[in-house]
Amino acid sequence: MQQIIDDVPRSVTPHIVSARDRKYDRQLRLWAANGQAALEEAHVLLLTASAAGAEILKNLVLPGTGSFTVADDKLATEDDVDVNFFLDESSIGQLRGAKVAEFLQELNADSVGRSENLTLSQLDKLDPSYWEQYSLVIAHQIRPSVLLPISKLLWEKKIPLVVSNSIGFYARLRIITPEHSVVESHPDSTVDLRLDCPWPELEEFAYEFKLEELAEMDHAHVPYLVLLLLYLKQWKETHNGESPSTYAEKNEFKALIRSGVQSNDDENFEEAINTVWRATQATTIPSDIQKILNDSRAQNLGVTSSKFWILARAVSDFTKSSASGGLLPLSGSVPDMKADTTSYVTLQSIYRTKARKDRDWVAGRVNELLLSLGRSAAAISGDEVDTFCKFSRNLVVLDYRSLEDEYMPSTANSKKILRELEEENSLMSVYVGFRAVEVFEEREGRYPGTLDYTEDDEVILEAIALEIITSIGGSVVNERTSSVLKEFVRYGGGELHNISSLLGGIGAQEIVKIITRQYVPLANTTIFDGIQSVSAVWEL
Amino acid sequence: MKILVIGAGGLGCEILKNLALSGFTDIHVIDMDTIDISNLNRQFLFRAADVGKSKALVAAEFVMKRVKGVKITPYFGKIQDKDESYYMQFGIVVCGLDSVEARRWINATLVDMVDAENPESLKPLIDGGTEGFKGQARVILPTLTSCYECSLDMLGKQQTFPICTIANTPRLPEHCIEWALALEWPKRFPDKKLDNDNPDHIQWLFDTALTRASEFNISGVTYSLTQGVAKNIIPAIASTNAVIAASCCSEALKIATSCNPYLNNYMMYSGNDSVYTYTFEHQKKEDCPVCGVLASDFYVESEWILDELMEKLTATQAVRIKTPSLRTAEKNLYLRFPPQLEEATRPNLAKKVSELIQNGEEVSVTDPALPFSIKLRIRY
Numbered sequence: 074m075q076q077i078i079d080d081v082p083r084s085v086t087p088h089i090v091s092a093r094d095r096k097y098d099r100q101l102r103l104w105a106a107n108g109q110a111a112l113e114e115a116h117v118l119l120l121t122a123s124a125a126g127a128e129i130l131k132n133l134v135l136p137g138t139g140s141f142t143v144a145d146d147k148l149a150t151e152d153d154v155d156v157n158f159f160l161d162e163s164s165i166g167q168l169r170g171a172k173v174a175e176f177l178q179e180l181n182a183d184s185v186g187r188s189e190n191l192t193l194s195q196l197d198k199l200d201p202s203y204w205e206q207y208s209l210v211i212a213h214q215i216r217p218s219v220l221l222p223i224s225k226l227l228w229e230k231k232i233p234l235v236v237s238n239s240i241g242f243y244a245r246l247r248i249i250t251p252e253h254s255v256v257e258s259h260p261d262s263t264v265d266l267r268l269d270c271p272w273p274e275l276e277e278f279a280y281e282f283k284l285e286e287l288a289e290m291d292h293a294h295v296p297y298l299v300l301l302l303l304y305l306k307q308w309k310e311t312h313n314g315e316s317p318s319t320y321a322e323k324n325e326f327k328a329l330i331r332s333g334v335q336s337n338d339d340e341n342f343e344e345a346i347n348t349v350w351r352a353t354q355a356t357t358i359p360s361d362i363q364k365i366l367n368d369s370r371a372q373n374l375g376v377t378s379s380k381f382w383i384l385a386r387a388v389s390d391f392t393k394s395s396a397s398g399g400l401l402p403l404s405g406s407v408p409d410m411k412a413d414t415t416s417y418v419t420l421q422s423i424y425r426t427k428a429r430k431d432r433d434w435v436a437g438r439v440n441e442l443l444l445s446l447g448r449s450a451a452a453i454s455g456d457e458v459d460t461f462c463k464f465s466r467n468l469v470v471l472d473y474r475s476l477e478d479e480y481m482p483s484t485a486n487s488k489k490i491l492r493e494l495e496e497e498n499s500l501m502s503v504y505v506g507f508r509a510v511e512v513f514e515e516r517e518g519r520y521p522g523t524l525d526y527t528e529d530d531e532v533i534l535e536a537i538a539l540e541i542i543t544s545i546g547g548s549v550v551n552e553r554t555s556s557v558l559k560e561f562v563r564y565g566g567g568e569l570h571n572i573s574s575l576l577g578g579i580g581a582q583e584i585v586k587i588i589t590r591q592y593v594p595l596a597n598t599t600i601f602d603g604i605q606s607v608s609a610v611w612e613l
Numbered sequence: 614m615k616i617l618v619i620g621a622g623g624l625g626c627e628i629l630k631n632l633a634l635s636g637f638t639d640i641h642v643i644d645m646d647t648i649d650i651s652n653l654n655r656q657f658l659f660r661a662a663d664v665g666k667s668k669a670l671v672a673a674e675f676v677m678k679r680v681k682g683v684k685i686t687p688y689f690g691k692i693q694d695k696d697e698s699y700y701m702q703f704g705i706v707v708c709g710l711d712s713v714e715a716r717r718w719i720n721a722t723l724v725d726m727v728d729a730e731n732p733e734s735l736k737p738l739i740d741g742g743t744e745g746f747k748g749q750a751r752v753i754l755p756t757l758t759s760c761y762e763c764s765l766d767m768l769g770k771q772q773t774f775p776i777c778t779i780a781n782t783p784r785l786p787e788h789c790i791e792w793a794l795a796l797e798w799p800k801r802f803p804d805k806k807l808d809n810d811n812p813d814h815i816q817w818l819f820d821t822a823l824t825r826a827s828e829f830n831i832s833g834v835t836y837s838l839t840q841g842v843a844k845n846i847i848p849a850i851a852s853t854n855a856v857i858a859a860s861c862c863s864e865a866l867k868i869a870t871s872c873n874p875y876l877n878n879y880m881m882y883s884g885n886d887s888v889y890t891y892t893f894e895h896q897k898k899e900d901c902p903v904c905g906v907l908a909s910d911f912y913v914e915s916e917w918i919l920d921e922l923m924e925k926l927t928a929t930q931a932v933r934i935k936t937p938s939l940r941t942a943e944k945n946l947y948l949r950f951p952p953q954l955e956e957a958t959r960p961n962l963a964k965k966v967s968e969l970i971q972n973g974e975e976v977s978v979t980d981p982a983l984p985f986s987i988k989l990r991i992r993y
Contacts, residue, residue: 088836102848132851417784570634571863578855593886608890
């Protein structure tokens, strides 16, 4: 039943979109309801109400991060107001963190904000249980002597830590968390066709097509997957059951397909020819995925094992079972192709049915594993098994290095740092600059370049950089690094709003990826140089 | 220096904030849109109470209230309302737009304004764009560097479905939605324009697409997808806008103060997998219809009729034109306006290309949406 209003019939059972879904529509198209739910459960702590810190939080409050806390102990100055949009003239002389939290709160009523007056130079003296209320901590420009013990604590508690620095035209971001696994990595495609090893239902469907008997219109609508299967069968009959493997054979095989073209309309044959290379590749388990399945965290499950590793173990067992033919669970996706509706929908359902069967095997195994671990069968939902199987070719596990490993000369990534320093215009010089500025600040209690005479600071900073470089086996501060150090002195430790805002964007984007466990976050450091407008990523 | 910001949306809000905090004190902003609830997840100068108001007005007022000593002059309207004398007053133009048409228009206008005798007439154009976790920022020096039109072929392919697939062999949920949108709506409501923002209209599309999908056993038609296809929705988030807008404004500051060399001339950003940027010099195209000097070659079959040539033209990525009119130096081939000329040139559509155009002859293509004509050398 429909009633006519304004000429367009109005449905009596309209689809209701909540105000929240309308507000978040443009991001739900990226991370969907499950990503949004993870974001809404999160509580993020910001240490230092700097411009960069406020910008990171801004980009987390807007999409609806559940709660946020701003911790700071300084009173806002005119310099702060000049670069921080979440302070204004009236904030001068007031607690910086409180003011920033208040202005950020205005951005989204769904996000709950508060501030804390914490002495940033004594954070390491806090009771260790303090940190447990947070799901992620952002530390902006916290000195290493305070940051290192905190990072160790957070590492033990598995709370991700994001370290950021922004001075002048330079920015740095580092992620620290013992392990980050991603199922929904959002690859460009999850298509897995298995044309080299079709299962009986797929073969049966394909071999029923009799190309020579089809009318022109139907001939042009045979799905290319069927064409490839038919021609592969024909090829194998004259090649001892082998698929085309060499370059020459593949070209010959393409010619064979081309010989079947009947009219200009046969785009499906073109699609088949364009897919020959992929269709003749042997389906295997990618080596990085095999590494995850073989990982001891999957093979030696315990009571505290995460869902990811239980699922990985179940998939590992699947690949060893006779049900799998030694392959991963099928994703079930079929790409769009020229085809009539019935053939396409049937083909889709053949892939989906097989995917469902694989997934059911995995789900059964997950239940057994949970039972043997003394956990409830409900601990892992059917949807979670579906998603894991669908993306099993694109799983990602990032094992981060701790901040301690990066800072201790004996465990530092020395070779990489020294090698990179020799590259022309290398951003590694900026990394060394940040490290030297940190040491300078610890020793002098101020940033380089904050006094009237800067020449002395340049000398001290260069001496510190040499200490760092020597400690990891180098011997000189090269010209490029020296000029970067002079830039740092010129900036006097101050933030430029644009660079802090850019860092705020990158930082928030990485944090959203970590909290939603979707897309692949940075591992583990990025440096942005606003002078050249370039960035670099290293594992340090 | 007076600076102009075009667009007060996701990028525009960020750009206004950044410029104000970079020391620009005389900022103008143009936007023709009003605030929608779906803007609030990133357009941080707007609140729920502002829905329905002008973006340019609300944004300008907010930034002036927060940042001391900055003057922002908003204009609630279209960039096409303004002429060269208006654009001439600015030192730099920063664009945060989501429309290809508007970008082509401002780009062509700024290129056209360049007078070799008057260095002041060259206005640096800084352009930003985002989609999901990806985006790009670039600096265009009209006539000197590659312009927006030079890079048109870098745009992602427009998602289009052949009418015969939609009508006869639907396979995807999108095909069913396109069917409701492009075929059923005009048939059912010949006198009514579909309004993307009217929930009754979207609901009707959804119901119609759903019926079609169940007829063909196609799964996946949802309300959200229907809306996405009908409105051509591009995912947009706060963080990507922040990165791109900040990069644009950092370049604006460098140009205005000469404190550092500015971007030459293109930076891509992608956050889908780790953090990735690629900075390079996009090359100027000698046959760019806006800033180039040569006509570009366009290959057709001599057996084609003019209508087929027009079809290929509208489907060509580097041309991106929707309603072309064509003429050679000698004659009008097909003109859409005025009606008398349309009627007079219509018979040409059924004539063979070889009857109308010589091999290698130059054809000029115009479209009411573009302030310039594209010169193509037809080859067959």
